[in-house]
Amino acid sequence: MARLIAERADALPGLAEAFREHGYAGASLSVIGTATGLGRGSLYHFFPGGKREMAEAVLANIAAWFETAVFAPLSEAEDPRTGIDAMMVAIDRYFQSGRRACLIGAWGLGATRNPFAAPIAGYFQRWIAVLKDALQRGGVAEDHATTLAQDVVGGIQGAITLSRALDDPGLFRATLGRLTARLYTALAAA
Amino acid sequence: MARLIAERADALPGLAEAFREHGYAGASLSVIGTATGLGRGSLYHFFPGGKREMAEAVLANIAAWFETAVFAPLSEAEDPRTGIDAMMVAIDRYFQSGRRACLIGAWGLGATRNPFAAPIAGYFQRWIAVLKDALQRGGVAEDHATTLAQDVVGGIQGAITLSRALDDPGLFRATLGRLTARLYTALAAA
DNA sequence: GCGCATCTGTACCGATCGATACAGGTGCAA
DNA sequence: TTGCACCTGTATCGATCGGTACAGATGCGC
DSSP states (O other): OOOSSSSGGHHHHHHHHHHHHHHHOOOOOOHHHHHHOOOOOHHHHHHHHTHHHHHHHHHHHEEEHHHIIIIIIHHHHHSHHHHHHHHHHHHHHHGGGSSSOOHHHHHHHSSOOOOHHHHHHHHHHHHHHHHHHHHHHHHHOHHHHHHHHHHHHHHHHHHHHHHTTTOOOHHHHHHHHHHHHHHHHHHHOO | OOOSSGGGGGGGGHHHHHHHHHHHOOOHHHHHHHHOOOOHHHHHHHTHHHHTHHHHHHHHHHHHHHIIIIHHHHHHOOOHHHHHHHHHHHHHHTTTTGTSHHHHHHHSSOOSTTTTTTHHHHHHHHHHHHEEEEEETOOOOHHHHHHHHHHHHHHHHHHHHHHHTTTOOHHHHHHHHHHHHOOOOOOOOO
16 A cells, blocks of 8 residues: 555645535545545544544644735735735735635635634634734724725635636736735825 | 425525525535425425525525615616615625625635536626626726726625624624725716 | 554445435315 | 315435544554
């Protein structure tokens, strides 16, 4: 029996794809097995908690990716504009210009009481907070920074939904551009 | 055996709730049975096509509701502002200020190739087209009307996602207010 | 070369899945 | 009152679900 993966992290991309494409309930173990190339034996070896643990690992992995690729540049950049540019580039690449679904957004739209509500809320809270802080450091007043950050994060979510439904990646990129412009305008006025 | 419902339309609210709360795959027939109060016998009597037909009926029902409650006022109002106000009021009530999930949005975020892609795309296309037409009738230039309509429809979708994830209905209402203001501003400048 | 922790395939478990069949009840029309 | 179309509950189907058990293969440390 040839070893297929070295550590459980190697299974995460396949797991994420399975959950993204089929949802939590729709991602059966056979679907997951196909997506990851792993049998039940390996899956339960790396994730003794079963499907639930696999989903938690995927969410944690996504959160970690955003932390380094999106939030860190936003909060560390000297000039907020630099951080915003880095965020938009990372977002466009991550979501493949709206072709790739947002797992966290989709699960947040699901059951009112779902077991992943807490990490999902944390993800959006953190994103909004980091963006708001960047705007405030650029001189934008607190209340304006808050609503603007909400508009931008929400606008990105909506753009993913629309561009996927309409199968129009151009819509995603154009929306990202307009959101960037709004952020720049607010910074320029401050 | 007491008759429970008179026609299949009476089952749609329960069906919609079941699909909204559990997704398509997660809404098992027992979940659907509980939500509608109907047994398998009745369900397959009204929907011979099974789960798939139930989902199609729900989507068609939602589309019809939007047609009369949102799209019609938008396209028939003398003053675009009247139509926009009616749209926003209907949207806020329908989505219960962001507490209720958007079934169409959630399913659009799901599998890339899903059997309901066509009606979902049609729903968003129509919404954007009707809103764009209303803006143009109000004197807004076509390209601006298009991007503005996309921003508003996408913004509403994003606001649902955010306000549900953060459990904050106020965020939804406030976002709706800002989107309305943007529409009014564009109309005033035209 | 040996020993052992680690990984993997397969068989299997009870439960539940979506769907079907059908008898029995119900209420309206004649 | 009778007949019948319509609605409903129940039993049951094969398939698949998530999860477990475990033996066998693998490759690393020694």
